[in-house]
Amino acid sequence: MASGVTLRTQIIVLHRYAYSNSSWIVKAISPDVGVLSLLVKGAKSKNSPFKAGIDSLVHSEIEIPRYKGNSSLIIPKEAYLQNYFPKMRSNLQSLASAQLMAEILLKLGNGKSHAAEEFKWLLNNLECLELNTIKENSLSLWLHKLCDILGYAPTLSKCGQCGQELLQPADLWPALGGAVCKNCLGERKSGYDPAFLQELGNFANGKSNQRNSWQRIENFFLGHLRVHTGALENLKSWEWLLETRRLAEC
Numbered sequence: 001m002a003s004g005v006t007l008r009t010q011i012i013v014l015h016r017y018a019y020s021n022s023s024w025i026v027k028a029i030s031p032d033v034g035v036l037s038l039l040v041k042g043a044k045s046k047n048s049p050f051k052a053g054i055d056s057l058v059h060s061e062i063e064i065p066r067y068k069g070n071s072s073l074i075i076p077k078e079a080y081l082q083n084y085f086p087k088m089r090s091n092l093q094s095l096a097s098a099q100l101m102a103e104i105l106l107k108l109g110n111g112k113s114h115a116a117e118e119f120k121w122l123l124n125n126l127e128c129l130e131l132n133t134i135k136e137n138s139l140s141l142w143l144h145k146l147c148d149i150l151g152y153a154p155t156l157s158k159c160g161q162c163g164q165e166l167l168q169p170a171d172l173w174p175a176l177g178g179a180v181c182k183n184c185l186g187e188r189k190s191g192y193d194p195a196f197l198q199e200l201g202n203f204a205n206g207k208s209n210q211r212n213s214w215q216r217i218e219n220f221f222l223g224h225l226r227v228h229t230g231a232l233e234n235l236k237s238w239e240w241l242l243e244t245r246r247l248a249e250c
């Protein structure tokens with residue numbers, strides 16, 4: 001491996017910014033490598049072989065010559081566009097939701113260990129957003145899935161103390177890794193609003209919820225990820241997503 005091998009890998013572009021007059025620095029997630037940084041030279045020229053293959057949120061395949069497995073800045077040779085997700089882009093809420101997922105994965109910046117699963121579920125969500133208009137619960141499901149991939153998913157559908165199956169948690173205890181039942185809670189008071197615990201129970205058991213409850217569930221999982229990773233403060237796309245939702249209600 002001293003001189004490196006040619007690696008062909010799939011990517012989803014999470015973010016990019018201009019570097020000099022002609023180049024881009026592209027942050028992308030690959031199932032084989034994790035989050036990687038690409039220096040794409042000459043990509044702004046008309047005859048560039050990269051074209052739309054390195055636009056934000058595209059799914060592409062790239063070829064990396066002489067890949068050594070430890071490069072901090074990778075120079076790819078070519079990008080082959082797989083999916084531009086044009087319908088997803090034309091819907092403001094779908095786009096904002098995709099941008100939030102991308103920003104979260106970028107901030108987590110995980111290496112190889114969870115990359116295959118993170119890539120798979122991001123791609124899966126982009127494909128769903130492309131096929132359908134955005135679903136109310138899709139972001140909650142994705143955030144929960146991400147907690148699960150990283151090993152932080154709270155147990156919600158059974159009591160962490162006695163193992164009893166639950167329709168809704170009586171409280172959430174971090175030390176138990178999630179829900180606790182009424183019996184085990186005993187005389188203690190829950191730290192959560194009962195209406196929210198009901199919504200969370202519905203979510204965990206695959207039942208439907210009121211339209212405006214999804215945001216509380218998203219907030220819960222975002223907070224959960226924030227506490228466990230310490231990496232998700234000030235998510236710009238979260239504010240933007242809330243803004244697009246307010247616009248949609250006007």
Ligand SMILES: [Zn+2]
Nearest residue numbers: 159162181184
């Ligand atoms: Zn219990």
